Amino acid sequence: MATHTLDFERPLLELERQIEELKRVAGEGAVDVAKELQPLEQKLSELRVQIYRNLTPMQRVQVARHPKRPYALDYLRSVFSDFVELHGDRLFRDDPAIVGGWARLDGQTVMAIGHQKGRDTKENLRRNFGMAHPEGYRKALRLMKLAEKFHAPVVTLVDTPGAYPGIGAEERGQAEAIAHNLLEMAGLRTPILTAIIGEGGSGGALGVGLGDRVLMLENAVYSVISPEGCAAILWKDASQRERAAEALKITAQDLLQLGVIDEIVPEPPGGAHADPDATAETLGSALRRHLAQLGKLRIVKLLKRREEKYLSMGALSGK
Amino acid sequence: MAWFKKERKPRTSERVKLEIPADAWEKCDRCGHIDIRDRFLRAFNVCPNCGYHRRITAQDYIDVFVDEGSWHELDAHLRSTDPLGFENYRERVELAMKKAGPLEGVRTGYARLDGMPIDLGVMDFNFMGGSMGSVVGEKIARLTRRSVEKRVPLIIVSASGGARMQEGVLSLMQMAKTSVEIARLRDARIPFISILTNPTTGGVSASYAMQADVIVAEPGAVIGFAGPRVIKQTIGQDLPEGFQTSEFLLEHGMVDAVVPRSELRDTAAQLLRHMAGRKPAEAAD
Ligand SMILES: [Zn+2]
Numbered sequence: 001m002a003t004h005t006l007d008f009e010r011p012l013l014e015l016e017r018q019i020e021e022l023k024r025v026a027g028e029g030a031v032d033v034a035k036e037l038q039p040l041e042q043k044l045s046e047l048r049v050q051i052y053r054n055l056t057p058m059q060r061v062q063v064a065r066h067p068k069r070p071y072a073l074d075y076l077r078s079v080f081s082d083f084v085e086l087h088g089d090r091l092f093r094d095d096p097a098i099v100g101g102w103a104r105l106d107g108q109t110v111m112a113i114g115h116q117k118g119r120d121t122k123e124n125l126r127r128n129f130g131m132a133h134p135e136g137y138r139k140a141l142r143l144m145k146l147a148e149k150f151h152a153p154v155v156t157l158v159d160t161p162g163a164y165p166g167i168g169a170e171e172r173g174q175a176e177a178i179a180h181n182l183l184e185m186a187g188l189r190t191p192i193l194t195a196i197i198g199e200g201g202s203g204g205a206l207g208v209g210l211g212d213r214v215l216m217l218e219n220a221v222y223s224v225i226s227p228e229g230c231a232a233i234l235w236k237d238a239s240q241r242e243r244a245a246e247a248l249k250i251t252a253q254d255l256l257q258l259g260v261i262d263e264i265v266p267e268p269p270g271g272a273h274a275d276p277d278a279t280a281e282t283l284g285s286a287l288r289r290h291l292a293q294l295g296k297l298r299i300v301k302l303l304k305r306r307e308e309k310y311l312s313m314g315a316l317s318g319k
Numbered sequence: 320m321a322w323f324k325k326e327r328k329p330r331t332s333e334r335v336k337l338e339i340p341a342d343a344w345e346k347c348d349r350c351g352h353i354d355i356r357d358r359f360l361r362a363f364n365v366c367p368n369c370g371y372h373r374r375i376t377a378q379d380y381i382d383v384f385v386d387e388g389s390w391h392e393l394d395a396h397l398r399s400t401d402p403l404g405f406e407n408y409r410e411r412v413e414l415a416m417k418k419a420g421p422l423e424g425v426r427t428g429y430a431r432l433d434g435m436p437i438d439l440g441v442m443d444f445n446f447m448g449g450s451m452g453s454v455v456g457e458k459i460a461r462l463t464r465r466s467v468e469k470r471v472p473l474i475i476v477s478a479s480g481g482a483r484m485q486e487g488v489l490s491l492m493q494m495a496k497t498s499v500e501i502a503r504l505r506d507a508r509i510p511f512i513s514i515l516t517n518p519t520t521g522g523v524s525a526s527y528a529m530q531a532d533v534i535v536a537e538p539g540a541v542i543g544f545a546g547p548r549v550i551k552q553t554i555g556q557d558l559p560e561g562f563q564t565s566e567f568l569l570e571h572g573m574v575d576a577v578v579p580r581s582e583l584r585d586t587a588a589q590l591l592r593h594m595a596g597r598k599p600a601e602a603a604d
Contacts, residue, residue: 170550171567206495317398
């Protein structure tokens with residue numbers, strides 16, 4: 001745990017150390033420490049709640065990028081059941097930065113698709129830190145069309161720093177791949193339910209994120225550009241990322257107010273990684289609830305609402 | 320505005336013989352070729368020596384495509400607000416309006432091209448790098464809707480560095496918004512031609528610029544998802560010669576044709592006649 005402690009969690013670390021010390025003493029002798037332990041543990045949990053309630057946007061970015069944070073495949077095992085992974089875009093290769101396949105949510109078959117980061121360096125090299133190439137988006141589209149064919153809803157789990165900016169990605173049409181997905185998702189004749197579970201990195205996120213409903217975990221972020229990238233462009237200084245993170249309005253709360261997302265899925269104190277089971281429980285019930293609602297809509301109405309949802313986005317004057 | 324019309328008149332050699340004032344000379348940014356300004360203008364601001372396509376304004380492109388006197392501007396009153404309260408955004412927009420005019424990052428309107436009705440959108444790189452915020456997204460969406468409602472072909476000339484970050488995720492959502500209308504256009508089987516000019520990257524290339532029935536690029540334009548600088552930084556090595564140019568995209572199958580500026584109008588007209596089931600130009604009228 002200590003290796004992944006975020007800077008703003010340091011006050012917690014000191015309390016945790018005291019609690020461990022007490023427990024160690026208790027373990028050695030016959031000293032009863034319960035009386036001293038209980039207030040410390042209460043203080044720890046209160047402090048954690050307090051810290052996490054007041055996170056700055058950049059601190060949320062840190063939580064969203066936390067190496068222990070649950071990823072798509074974790075949820076595919078915890079929230080979903082009966083998952084069969086499907087590979088490849090049938091055009092070029094399989095992109096492990098995006099995973100997908102048939103799965104069940106409460107017994108109902110869905111097509112689950114998500115960005116997938118790696119847990120360690122080796123896996124991250126394979127999965128390219130969750131940054132997909134065009135073939136990743138094309139695989140995702142292939143699976144969405146498959147879902148449409150068999151009248152299954154699509155559930156997408158978004159967690160990417162962005163679409164990969166590289167030579168191969170450009171050669172094979174990164175822009176076209178995302179553009180094509182948006183065009184097809186706009187008219188896909190089956191419900192699309194999206195949850196931003198970690199990083200919502202710009203076009204790379206939207207490329208699988210044009211949902212009928214868009215949910216967002218409490219500490220997830222969704223942004224048109226990374227705070228570092230924005231700071232580098234506007235102020236020629238990547239260390240101004242706090243300022244950029246604040247200005248870009250990237251937190252779940254901000255995006256709910258802007259009408260970009262539909263619901264915030266609360267995380268346990270300490271973030272999703274502090275209690276993955278509890279997070280899975282909450283996310284699962286939110287997904288089931290929205291899926292049930294979307295499933296009641298006739299397809300014409302579903303598409304009309306999807307269109308209206310996105311056509312209404314933006315801020316204008318002078319109609 | 321009038322420079323391309325001149326081309327249709329017979330050239331007089333008279334002027335060349337006259338004394339040419341010093342400020343009438345222009346230099347090509349790429350090859351250094353020096354020539355009389357008039358010759359650059361006559362060639363649609365393409366270098367007569369190396370074919371380098373200089374940046375031209377949105378108005379210049381409108382003049383390229385539309386029949387004289389047929390342009391009707393749409394949605395000229397739409398303005399960005401500052402939904403995020405982003406520092407200096409209002410000032411930047413005001414500055415852009417002084418520099419490029421009040422019509423934001425895209426101008427939209429209806430007109431005629433070789434007598435055929437068209438809806439035309441032209442992005443203006445001079446307005447905050449042609450960045451797509453709420454106004455650009457809305458104008459493109461409304462223009463596309465008009466194309467569906469009036470059953471008129473759509474032409475969009477793109478020039479953009481991508482989404483406008485000062486409007487945050489709302490800018491990103493313009494990709495979704497425009498895609499919704501372009502999907503309706505596709506379902507209605509209305510022809511859509513996308514013209515890519517230098518540069519077309521980011522959120523614009525990853526939405527309507529790449530969603531057309533036919534995609535045409537001007538020679539030498541930089542077109543891609545990520546900008547070359549970001550890619551270079553990410554991979555930590557130099558980029559291959561000609562990477563992300565129109566010709567590179569043609570080779571990799573991402574655009575239908577690379578067409579010089581002087582032929583854009585005729586190419587667009589020819590394509591529209593094919594897709595709208597009309598007779599060839601010679602047989603028309
Ligand atoms: Zn030249």
